[in-house]
Amino acid sequence: LAERLERHRTVLAELRRTAAPYSRSDRLRDHAEVYAGIDGMERDLAIIERRLAVETEPSTKMRLEDTRSTITSRLEEARAQTERRGSWAFEDQVIQFQHDVLTGLVDALESFVNDESGAMHSVRRRLDRCRALAALSSAESDARWRDCAARVLADPRFSGLRLEPQLGLIPLGPDPESGLEEFLHFLTHEGPIPERDEGSGRIAVTEELGVVLVLIPGGRFLMGTQKTDPGAANFDPAARPQEQPVHEVELDPFLVSKYEMTQAQWLRTFRATPSQYGPGAGRGDPRFKAAVSPLHPVERVSWNDAQRLLPQVGLELPTEAEWERAARGGRTDQVYAGTSSVGELREFANICGAEASAVGFPDAEPGHRDDFPIHAPVGSFRANAYGLHDMCGNLWEWCADPPGDYDFEPDRRGRRRERSFSPTRCLRGGGFGAAAILARIGGRHDLPAGTLDYLIGIRAARVLVIGKD
Numbered sequence: 001l002a003e004r005l006e007r008h009r010t011v012l013a014e015l016r017r018t019a020a021p022y023s024r025s026d027r028l029r030d031h032a033e034v035y036a037g038i039d040g041m042e043r044d045l046a047i048i049e050r051r052l053a054v055e056t057e058p059s060t061k062m063r064l065e066d067t068r069s070t071i072t073s074r075l076e077e078a079r080a081q082t083e084r085r086g087s088w089a090f091e092d093q094v095i096q097f098q099h100d101v102l103t104g105l106v107d108a109l110e111s112f113v114n115d116e117s118g119a120m121h122s123v124r125r126r127l128d129r130c131r132a133l134a135a136l137s138s139a140e141s142d143a144r145w146r147d148c149a150a151r152v153l154a155d156p157r158f159s160g161l162r163l164e165p166q167l168g169l170i171p172l173g174p175d176p177e178s179g180l181e182e183f184l185h186f187l188t189h190e191g192p193i194p195e196r197d198e199g200s201g202r203i204a205v206t207e208e209l210g211v212v213l214v215l216i217p218g219g220r221f222l223m224g225t226q227k228t229d230p231g232a233a234n235f236d237p238a239a240r241p242q243e244q245p246v247h248e249v250e251l252d253p254f255l256v257s258k259y260e261m262t263q264a265q266w267l268r269t270f271r272a273t274p275s276q277y278g279p280g281a282g283r284g285d286p287r288f289k290a291a292v293s294p295l296h297p298v299e300r301v302s303w304n305d306a307q308r309l310l311p312q313v314g315l316e317l318p319t320e321a322e323w324e325r326a327a328r329g330g331r332t333d334q335v336y337a338g339t340s341s342v343g344e345l346r347e348f349a350n351i352c353g354a355e356a357s358a359v360g361f362p363d364a365e366p367g368h369r370d371d372f373p374i375h376a377p378v379g380s381f382r383a384n385a386y387g388l389h390d391m392c393g394n395l396w397e398w399c400a401d402p403p404g405d406y407d408f409e410p411d412r413r414g415r416r417r418e419r420s421f422s423p424t425r426c427l428r429g430g431g432f433g434a435a436a437i438l439a440r441i442g443g444r445h446d447l448p449a450g451t452l453d454y455l456i457g458i459r460a461a462r463v464l465v466i467g468k469d
Helices: 005-016 024-030 032-054 058-083 093-113 119-135 139-154 263-270 303-313 320-328 354-359
Strands: 169-174 181-185 212-216 219-223 247-251 254-257 396-398 424-428 445-448 461-463
Touching (some): 032 058, 119 303, 139 169, 139 181, 219 320, 247 320, 263 303
Antiparallel strands (some): 169 181, 181 212, 254 461, 424 445
16 A cells, blocks of 8 residues: 555646646635634734733743744744645546545555554554564563462462463562552563662653553452441542442452553654643743653543554553542542542642642642642652552543443443443543542543543553463
């Protein structure tokens, strides 16, 4: 397909030499929206220039200059677009049809071979990574898996699970606090395999680090909330009807990411930078403790995007039940992931407190303050009992499920046995723009699957492949 592209371009160019002349009225018609946008941007630039002429406050002047630079760049692109021909007309309808079909074919093939986002290069990149992964099969790798499997077999939380090597994962050993096994997802990683710090036993979070998956025990756990008995499991004074009743769910062991997926991981894996607050945002702005770095979580990823892209590298979204199992960390006495105290929440979660008012958010949680008016670098807050960070706060996280009642029996991944035609998908955990009440473990919310929002990110998961005896 790629080899034929140049031939198709040549034939298309020959056809276009026979097209009718391109008039000014044709140009105005084809680019009407672009011309309207140019008019708007020119008006905006004039307003900014007038404000800059009188502005004296340094941070405001810096933001205005950044905005002027962005608009100027977009204006240049728009003007260049109006110089390009927008349509081609032919007297012979057969040639018109041939031209239109060939134009679509060339456009599709150019997208196919695009170095940044094209399918061909995406497959080649992943194939190269898979070949590199295959090369890692060695005595050292085998020893890592043997040691890991022995620890899991001896851990009573896993009820005799005989762990087999999981394709594409590299054992990193147990977390020093939770004791749960952690694994490097190789296809999202770059560089040497990380080692644990000799003193702390931790693995440093760097831009090169791939997704780190934690093996979560299976078995029965109590899902949902109740607000009638403070001494009973999963008590939550703010429990809502859609979060009830508290009920048993039995899950198979599964893998879930220790952190929300970072901007560095998303860019490296999918060659995209969707985040509104991308690297460099906030630089020089006194309202920010530090500029956004590639270690901040990726946002503005829709559920649809996650469903389409994550499986390309063997990942997926967790179900609601898997997410709640991970967030509870084996506990039944916590409202949030790590604590039940709003006063202690600043240690565990980035939510909307007094710090957020500086960037236009209302102080949604009076008395709360943390260092981050927007999302924080992953791992900035304390982990829960399973060693997972930001299960509450930082960003809302998509789950795989559509919204549904707890009345239906779940399968071993927690999926409800019901047919749902809902266009929405579940969100859990709250975020930096939300109050504490929305960051509760049991809180359930949903939005349309195509929603793109700087308050929403993702936490990757993976099904554990369990061998049959």
